[in-house]
Amino acid sequence: MAAIKPPMYSVAIMPIWVGTAVAYAQTQHLDTIIFSTFLGAAILILAWENLSNDVYDSETGIDINKHHSLVNLTGNKPLVFWLGNLCLIFGLLGIFTISWWQQDLTVIGIILLCCGLGYIYQGPPFRLGYKGLGEILCFFAFGPLACSAAYYSQTQTASISSLVASIVVGVATSLILFCSHFHQVKDDLAAGKLSPIVRLGTLRGAQVLTVCTISIYALTAIFVILGFFPIWTLLSWGSLPFAVKLCRHVQENHDKPDKVSNCKFIAVAVHFWCCSLFGLGFLLGF
Structure with missing residues (x-):
């Protein structure tokens, strides 16, 4: 389960x-078939990224102490690699189906760009995640690009509100990746991976995490005031208890790998509840 x-x-x-x-709030229309197809495809594409990352990390030796790596668990790197590629093929097939229904290649084009960012994050010869750029790639792939693709799949138009909303989603998503580095500084250094925590140190990294977490809620309030979001999106502040727990936990344990290793799962809770309530705010505020 830890590997999956x-x-x-x-x-x-x-x-x-x-x-x-956001699309429903602006159009009062929802195509449930497209929405369901997109969700399934997105899950498959993320499965590809997780599986392929295990494969590429096994090649650098960074996962030598990661017992829940699928490559380490199975001892069969080619199997994991091709399972990942199969997930990618079926995921892209779902997105292509949406484009075929709409006779418009925009959505598949955006998602192919997301996949490209996912590959250069960890795949050779780029491995930009090893240069400390993973959070930036994550922000754009899971924020502006993915949100815009989802909005476009429903409306076949672009939207400033959707783009602005994607900033909140992108920052919340990048926090998860950022948190995943705190407990593996030694392994990252040994493999030559200059993650943000390796560059900043764990103490400063904890401070950056707090600022970025606060920014999610501050940005939501600012964009409500500016009229980009309905006031109901402030429901996302209901995730604040998880955000406070995350920041306190990392501040207290940033230099204790065994204790801080679970912080990414607290970040997942922040992301899940913040984005769930954020999207609900758009539905209630149309």
């Missing part, structure tokens, strides 16, 4: 949920 990471799949679901919620 079921909670992490909210990362794939939330951009589609929020983008679709």
Whole structure:
């Protein structure tokens, strides 16, 4: 279960949920077949990224102490690699089906760009995640690109409100990846991976985490005041208890790998509840 990471799949679901919620708020129309197809495809594409990341990490030796790596568990790297590719093929087939229904290649084009960012994050020869750029790639892939694709799949138009909403989703998603580095500084250094926590140190990383977490709620309030979001999106502040728990936990344990290792799962809870309530706010505020 630790290898499959079921909670992490909210990362794939939330951009589609929020983008679709904004579309419904603006058009009062929801195509449930497209929404369901997009959700299934997004989950499969994220499965590809998780599986392929295990494969590429096994090649650098960074996962030597990661007992829940699927490559380490199975001892069969080619199997994991091709299972990942199969997930990618079926995921892209779902997105292509949406484009075929609409006779419009925009959505498949955006998602192919997302996949490209996912590959250069960890795949050779790029491995930009090893250069500390993973959070930036994550922000754009799961924020502006994925949310815009979900919005476009419902409306076949672009939207400033959807783009602005995607900033909140992108930051919340990037926090999960950021938190995943705190407990593996030694392994990252040994493999030559310059993650943000390796560059900043765990103490400063904990401070950056707090600022970025606060920014999610501050941005929501600012965009409500500016009229981009309905006031109901402030429901996302209901996730604040998880955000406070995350920041306190990391501040207290940032330099204790065994204790801080679960912080990414608290970040998943922040992401899930914040984005769920955020999207609900659009539905209630149309």
